[in-house]
Amino acid sequence: MNVAQNARLKPAAGKDGADDVRVSARPAPVAIVRGLRFGAQEPSPLEDAGVFWKIMSQFATILMAAIMFGALLYLARPLLMPVLAALIVAFTIGPLTGFAVKRGLPSFVPALIIVAVFAGALYLAVILLADPIYDLISRSAEIGATIKDKFSFMERPLAAIKELTSALSGSAALSVDISKPTDVIGSVLAMVTPAMMQFVLFFATLFFFVLGRNAMRQSIVNFFDTRDGRLRALKIFNDTERSLNGYLVTVTIINAGVGLVATLVTWALGFPAPLLWGALAFALNYIPYVGPGIMHATLFVIGLLTFDTLPPALIAPALFIAFTFVEGHFLVPTIIGRQFLMHPLAVFLSLAFWAWLWGPIGAFLATPILIMGMVAAGHLYPRPKTVLPD
Template identity: 80%
Template sequence: MSSQLATILMAVIIFGTFLYFARPLLMPLLCALIVALTIGPLTGYAVKNGFPGWVPALIIVTILAGALYLAIVLLSDPVSDLVGRSAEIGAEIKEKFRFMERPLAALKELYATFSGSSGLAVDVSKPTDMIGSVLGTLAPAMLQFVLFFATLFFFVLGRAAMRQYIVNLFDTRDGRLRALKIYNDTERSLNGYLLTVTTINVCVGLVCALVTWMLGFPAPLLWGAMAFVLNYIPYVGPGMMHLTLFVIGLLTFDTLWPALIAPALFMSFTFIEGHFLVPTIIGRQLLLHPLAVFLSLAFWSWLWGPIGALLATPILIMVMVAADHLYPRNKQVLPE
């Protein structure tokens, strides 16, 4: 028994190490797979109605690439403006939070006492190669985007062949039927969840952009786009957006209370969206246990960073669908 546990533990460690070091390759591939499974029923419907497989594949890639290009064009000016004013914004934030200097100094002194060091030594003698660092960041990102779109195109193009290949991996009729059910239910669950959540997140982004525009915030489109993306991350995403709106409110207004208006309005809307809209529209069958969602979010965020946080819920849905078919169980309501 102990040898089996040791073998399983070693396999998990090796697999986790592989996931970590192969993340530049696995992240775009997994993103493309999730998107392809999400739109799988739609592409299947198009093929059944006489369209060749490359037509929905080309349409999906074109729409996503066009949306990405439009987002870059619309957000480049406000982002560059904020980056250009970063020194001014930093000084203003420091001035607004001057009352925190004494507690932070006490915490720093306490940390220095326990760690035995007075601070971090920073070598500022060497100038930063900004162009090299930017190119070093953009080049891998561009390669991952190319890999994502190419993989998505071939996933959508070969949906039927991939489905047939997965089913034919099993020899018995029961195994093939179970694989087919897992594949179909995974497509159906991801389609129902992600398309609905995307529609809701578009509304969340529009509401955030409208609220920030009415309150006179700079770059309302940027905050709307940020709200749209962060709302894919359960629990953490809306919290980050509340904090961001509060900080931008402090920079916009001179006093504290007006700065709380935007976070309060956004918090009210996300509370209604998370507790009433999503459960009502999606249905109880697709709602996951909050602890499972949180643990998945924590694990994939730790392993793959922000992209892992975005992929945490879709990966959990895929795992839960497969587990429900591989290990069916009778659901009984326990007494209180």
């Protein structure tokens, strides 16, 4: 032990006469542990715990209100789905109806024309697709046997999954046997009957919204007392119409091209009912990410039913995958523009939420609802756009 160490540990006499050891004030060296460090690093206490609990109480109130609103959306979906769909369509064609009214036409004329166009398009679609759908339903027993034969290698895994599901749930899940045409027809009728009432509600809401567009617009604006509030409401209304019109009209034209390509590909490869697959591709392409994936799987299954071997069945899905890749990554951004493109995560979460809440119709309405919400939020809570460096 050297002199410095002796000085640090020099005995000193206490008041009681006993010797103690006087330790220097220098802290002991800290051992450095290499590897991951868990837990909080240099935590600091809350300045005011009352503010924290106030914020938490406000958050709990908002969360309970959101849960109750979600329950309302779910319970009232037969009423809200057609009404919201009609409002989105009316917002989309709002600039056109406003232009017609400014030219001197009575407001009921564009309302009647729009309803007639949509009803005629629906009637034409039913006429063109009724025969292919009926043919598929009549051949459901043959198609079911073919699918069972093609996917016989999946029997054991599917049986194991079914047994596991039954063991976890305690009862077997309800299913429709596609080998029995009566089950398919009964399921279709059970779905079509309430759908007819929703179609009536959709067309009635669309007609009255277009008919009273200017009056509703004026009522919404005059609801606010201040000039800034009225101006903000008018901007939200106009920007919602402009955004939905620019997005949905352009996407509809692009989806028509996708449906045409799907029709030509399935017709060239000898698929049955090519018009049906073109219409399905047109409709599913309104659902981002998920819709094209469903179409790829559908073309693969139809290819397996059409051809005896696997390689020819892969041609149609491969061609459609290549086309939708070019369409989604190059064509849509070029035509629509970057300003209309939303964050992919926001689009996917909106799609997942509305599909979970309202099913397929919710999946179709997810992107327009997200656009409306983003327009309203942009006016209510405007924030400067900051471009971060790469």
